[in-house]
Amino acid sequence: MIKQNLLALQIVIPLIAAPLCILLRRRALVWGFAVLVCWLTFGISVVLLRQVLETGLVSYEMGGWAAPWGIEYRADPLSAFVLLFVSGIGAIVLSSAGLKDTALDEIPVSRQYLFFTLYLLCLTGLLGITITGDLFNVFVFLEISALSSYGLIGLGGRRQALPAAFQYLVMGTIGATFILIGIGLMYMMTGTLNMADMAERLVMADGGRTALVAFGFLTVGIGIKMALFPLHIWLPNAYAYAPSLVTAFLAATATKVSVYILLRFVFSVFGVTFAFETLGLGGVLMFLSLLGIFVASTVAIFQTNIKRMLAYSSVAQIGYMVLGISFASTTGLVAGIVHLFNHALIKGGLFMAMGCVMLRLKSVDIEDMAGIGRKMPFTMAAWAVGGLGLIGIPATAGFISKWYLIRAALEQNWWIVAVMVLISSLLAVIYVWRVIETAFFKEPSARAREAREAPLSMLLPTWVLVGATLFFGVMTSTSAGVAGRAAEVLLRVIP
Amino acid sequence: MSSSTLVQLVLLTPLVGAGLILACGKRPNVREMVTLLTGVTLFSLVVSLLPAVMAGERPTFTWFEMFPGLPIAFTLEPLGMLFALVASGLWIVTSIYAIGYMRAHHEEHQTRFYTSFALSIFGAMGIALAGNMLTLFLFYEILTLSTYPLVSHHGTEGAMKGARTYLSVLLSTSVGLLLLAVAWTWVMAGTLDFTEGGILAGKVEGPMVLVLLALYAFGTGKAALMPFHRWLPAAMVAPTPVSALLHAVAVVKAGVFTVMKVVVYIFGLDFLSASGANVWLMYAAGITIILASFVALAQDNLKRRLAYSTVSQLSYIVLGAALANSWGVVGGSMHIAMHAFGKITLFFCAGAIYLATHKTEISDMRGLGRTMPITMFAFLIGALSVIGVPPLGGSWSKWYLALGAVDAGQWVFVTILMVSSLLNIAYLIPIPIRGFFSSGPDSVPRAPIKEAPLFCVIALSLTAIGCIALFFFADGVYQLLLPLAGG
């Protein structure tokens, strides 16, 4: 019975667990409970992925109501893949919250149990977006994850977290409302909310102006959510001032899931032909993503708050993902999808390392980080590996994505794009090396002198993520393999 | 033990050694022993593979598939064998030198130094053994990263600046140009394996060949083709053992080795000469040879002069590759070994002089031969080898290079070779001449001058003897390299 209801359980378990956290006030209890739930969720996603890879599409009807009238949950290679790393990173990051002396201490003790509640809710929302096959359901889960992330960001210790959360709220709500408008217009056209059904009906209805407008609203709304340049304004502050655990979790998952929504809408619902040939989406996405990559990387170079620097770096990396998608070729999609995964690992690891730094130094300013390479070698070694991943050095996951991206560009004879991708990697060298030089080769700052290495409870999850960066930088059969399957499924959809 | 296993061991030895060195950081003597032991082990492993390669075997080994159809694979062939021999052999000598130097100079962060050294050799071995371009690129980047702590070793403002130049030039060229070339080759040819006769024939044509060749040649920043040579003089901020091994042997030779491998096994000699694209590369190399020699003439800092001399000498090897005929390739490859021994001797002497007298400028080195005779004599030998005078090894490689130029009908380059030899004499010979025959003017040293520390003297004597020995063993090298020339 469990096997049949796996898709539902994927959502239900964290959803029910979230309010239960409010009842458990003591840190040890609530942490233990939440971590257990997260790992359970991860386990379910692993089973799900294997099932999908073996048998293909898995479908589940909520409440027994048949699609397209009922809400359908579907898992295909792409969604199973995203489920896997979202739940995985959710579990790993939460594990580091630990019993004492961890990044969780950035949040006042009286509110720590609320952190776990919101965390699980956010996880539910993100998983729900990925797994559902109903358009309106996407909106609902999107808002669930968004609202909980506004709360999570607002839990940050510094007061800048509050306006940052508010700005995110305003922009995020506008984005979600745009998506809602888009969904409404599409419902108007087709009379259904089920994605698979809508794809068929759109073909027959021959879109026209309504489809165009709907597509526009959807793309802009999703663009806001995934911080596509120039709709990324909310991201740097939100990531910089949120508690470290929150940043690690959100940076690795929230924007990726939004990219997933884009993939679903563009490929599974509207179809490649309409989106890329009729509308020329490829050109727009390519232009915006390249612009984003360069502008964001350049701005990153001048940041003194390292979390903020990494946030701008994230905007640039989202640009890479969207660039891959804009090619609309198999290799391009593989590049985009595999970078979803790889970047989640890299950024997750980097922000976890920053969590360790914040814990020991009580600051993430580059001046204060001078010379901590000697006092916190494991933390900074992890940061260095993550940084190399951002640059795209071979043997890190970042290289895999870069390789596919350049290949995709060269296959279509777009030289300039390939060269631009490579040049932007050099920009990453600048902002990554600034930190490495400062941490390892400068004289220790006042704070650095008193620092000691981060606790094992935080180092271990950090190194799991960093180790995964290295692992998936050499063993790509899982990541690139599944991405390849996902790309094929996306491109094969009508018409 | 099968050759394939031996190949794996060759790769693993420096890596394991690095780990052990890191672990023994607290006990310097043990740590130094580990370095030397690892070096000796590595060299013996490499030597044990020699008979197999000479007999025509090409031991291979595959690690894993990084991309579908693109594994990280290793294949040992004559050129790689030569590079591996040179690098592993000279690692031992340099370690001896380094022990003397680092201790006499009371250097800090010695564990970091020796560990990075071992990792750099790991990178060099990976490059030597690479079976396809992806593997080579992977280890090329590993080499860049592992040598960074060595270049920035002193941690001073100047050292950091130099290290930044080093890193930025090397990474810009490798990521911006070389990776593009590699990806493009993959898209065009469907494979990146090093194959006899090349993989590009029929897949790329016209001006594309030239563009691709330029991307490879300039993308290999370690080969120091102008204008991407700036990192070499910038890296002279490193301690001399680093300059000696890495910038006379491992890093720069990895660069020209890459160029040679690309020319022979990716383009293929016939395809390349038929396309005519190699002429442009010849000119690029020729310009570097001459220009760098002139700049060397103008340098008063000994290490900087040697650095520019290296830039010039590296382009000899690039020229050999660009000639794309059997003499050129053999001559260029031979020069990898000859120049390595010659240059490393020169750098060892420079470091010894600095240790003993704290002198870095050539104008201060008059009369030094009286108080440091062994060092100055070794310097003379190294200089003669670089210039290409018999009975030193360098004469053979220059000879073959000239033959290659004649064979290709490129008389311009025969002239360039001769002119540059004259320039070599001009910027190298005055140093030992003044050392022996000038009287030390008013440069009265504070302490009584004596020879450099024992370990250093042993090292530089060994390499000087090596220069002479290579003259007589040149035929062995020639036999090893013959298959490269192919048809």
Add this chain to the structure above:
Amino acid sequence: MDNVFGLYNYWVVIFLMMTGFYIVISQRNLIKKVIGLNIFQTSVFLLYITIGKVEGGTAPIVSEGFNVYTNPLPSVLILTAIVVGVATTSVALALIVRIREAYETIEEDEILAQEKLT
């Protein structure tokens, strides 16, 4: 019903949407921004609900003698959306209360001045 005036529901929607959006962007006071957001969201609610109306249809409760019913689905969707909107407003207001405590103002430009946030 197909002419410009017949489509009056869409005109109302557009008007409210633009008004709300404008308020969000132009107002400095945080609470006014939230109000603008609410107006913006309300316009979308109207969009959904009004498209559900079927000409000649009655309320969507199965009764004898009636064949044409108004589409109930959009109304149901909007119930959810309204709840989401209320939740968003409450989170926003909670944030504003905290901002007031931390900054002693709820004017955006004054907050920016205090922080020099970009």
